[in-house]
Amino acid sequence: METTLDAYLDRAVDAWTRGDERGGATTTTTTTTTTRGARASDDGDDGDEEEARARASVVRDEASVVRALARACAKIGRVVRRAGLSDVRDIVEGKNGSVNVHGEEQAALDEAAHAACVEALTRDGKCAWIASEESEEIVRGNPEGRLACVFDPLDGSSNIECGVGVGTIFGVVDVAAGAPATAVYKRPGRDMRSVGYVLYGASTVLVLSFVSANAPGGVCAFTYDDARDAFVLTRENVKIPETGGVYSVNQANQDKWNASTRAYIDECAATKTLRYVGSMVADVHRTLLYGGTFHYPADARNGGKGKLRAVYECFPMSAVIERSGGMAICGADMPVLDIVPATVHARCPIHLGSARDVERLSRMLAA
Numbered sequence: 001m002e003t004t005l006d007a008y009l010d011r012a013v014d015a016w017t018r019g020d021e022r023g024g025a026t027t028t029t030t031t032t033t034t035t036r037g038a039r040a041s042d043d044g045d046d047g048d049e050e051e052a053r054a055r056a057s058v059v060r061d062e063a064s065v066v067r068a069l070a071r072a073c074a075k076i077g078r079v080v081r082r083a084g085l086s087d088v089r090d091i092v093e094g095k096n097g098s099v100n101v102h103g104e105e106q107a108a109l110d111e112a113a114h115a116a117c118v119e120a121l122t123r124d125g126k127c128a129w130i131a132s133e134e135s136e137e138i139v140r141g142n143p144e145g146r147l148a149c150v151f152d153p154l155d156g157s158s159n160i161e162c163g164v165g166v167g168t169i170f171g172v173v174d175v176a177a178g179a180p181a182t183a184v185y186k187r188p189g190r191d192m193r194s195v196g197y198v199l200y201g202a203s204t205v206l207v208l209s210f211v212s213a214n215a216p217g218g219v220c221a222f223t224y225d226d227a228r229d230a231f232v233l234t235r236e237n238v239k240i241p242e243t244g245g246v247y248s249v250n251q252a253n254q255d256k257w258n259a260s261t262r263a264y265i266d267e268c269a270a271t272k273t274l275r276y277v278g279s280m281v282a283d284v285h286r287t288l289l290y291g292g293t294f295h296y297p298a299d300a301r302n303g304g305k306g307k308l309r310a311v312y313e314c315f316p317m318s319a320v321i322e323r324s325g326g327m328a329i330c331g332a333d334m335p336v337l338d339i340v341p342a343t344v345h346a347r348c349p350i351h352l353g354s355a356r357d358v359e360r361l362s363r364m365l366a367a
């Protein structure tokens with residue numbers, strides 16, 4: 001019997017909730033009762049149980065956020081597949097995209113994908129803040145919400161007209177009740193809870209790491225089944241190969257990189273195969289499954305910052321890669337997930353992929 005995303009999330013929420021009860025209230029109760037006596041135990045029980053309940057309820061909210069995003073992505077996927085045929089109004093009612101003018105369709109699809117995600121998350125009501133590549137400001141959600149969602153609604157959109165894979169990238173962070181919008185990004189990427197992406201390619205695939213690296217089933221992949229209008233679990237415990245024979249980078253920029261980045265890529269060029277779609281989601285998905293590396297280095301054009309956005313592109317992708325056993329760095333010994341961005345749209349250099357390959361690069365960058 002196949003597992004749908006809904007069924008997976010139900011099971012995952014159950015597992016987290018049971019785990020919270022074991023790790024929180026129950027275990028600690030025994031300890032406090034024997035070491036601090038009955039009265040102290042009563043106080044501790046209440047606090048622990050309350051904390052466990054609060055944690056479980058955040059996990060339930062998070063499952064709801066992932067469901068809402070997956071529904072929006074299913075809609076986006078249907079429209080992307082019909083790019084050139086269907087109207088962007090298929091995604092968001094009332095939105096009238098200029099689909100007939102060459103070039104404008106991409107922009108309209110970007111915006112419509114953004115609107116579809118915002119609409120789904122707003123209706124879900126679990127997020128206090130919603131940050132998107134397509135919005136200068138962070139969007140206010142439900143002030144009572146304890147989660148925030150960040151996303152790039154349609155990454156690689158310059159590829160849409162030629163039918164090459166594009167994607168949605170997302171991450172979820174927890175924010176204290178009443179926290180300001182800065183709580184969404186003024187923190188290391190390692191704080192991200194659920195992370196993932198949807199690739200709109202030959203098939204529509206959702207890759208998800210739910211809540212943390214310890215999610216039931218680890219990093220999972222779900223394939224969208226049109227007939228059932230559902231994402232169906234197709235891979236569990238996805239592990240990136242330790243090393244790979246493919247590297248992925250826009251080599252046309254090589255004269256703008258620093259010497260050690262160039263030296264590493266020269267070494268790759270001599271020993272590996274180059275594959276570069278130019279769509280981060282497609283390039284990273286191939287890297288996750290087949291191994292190797294993906295790079296968007298700092299270059300002379302962007303003052304050492306790289307092109308890709310830290311919060312909603314590099315953090316979720318780096319977390320997926322790390323949780324599947326790989327590495328993601330922005331410089332020598334500098335994990336991408338340790339960066340604290342100055343703004344929600346900050347950029348950072350990125351090198352991610354198979355652990356042994358990224359380790360070698362890190363050593364070369366250090367030298």
Ligand code: FDP
Pocket residue numbers: 154155156157158159250278279280281307308313
């Ligand atoms: P795009 O501009 O088409 O949205 O996020 C930006 C991105 O695509 C990534 O998906 C992709 O990896 C990168 O830019 C490609 O940039 P270059 O064309 O400079 O190689």
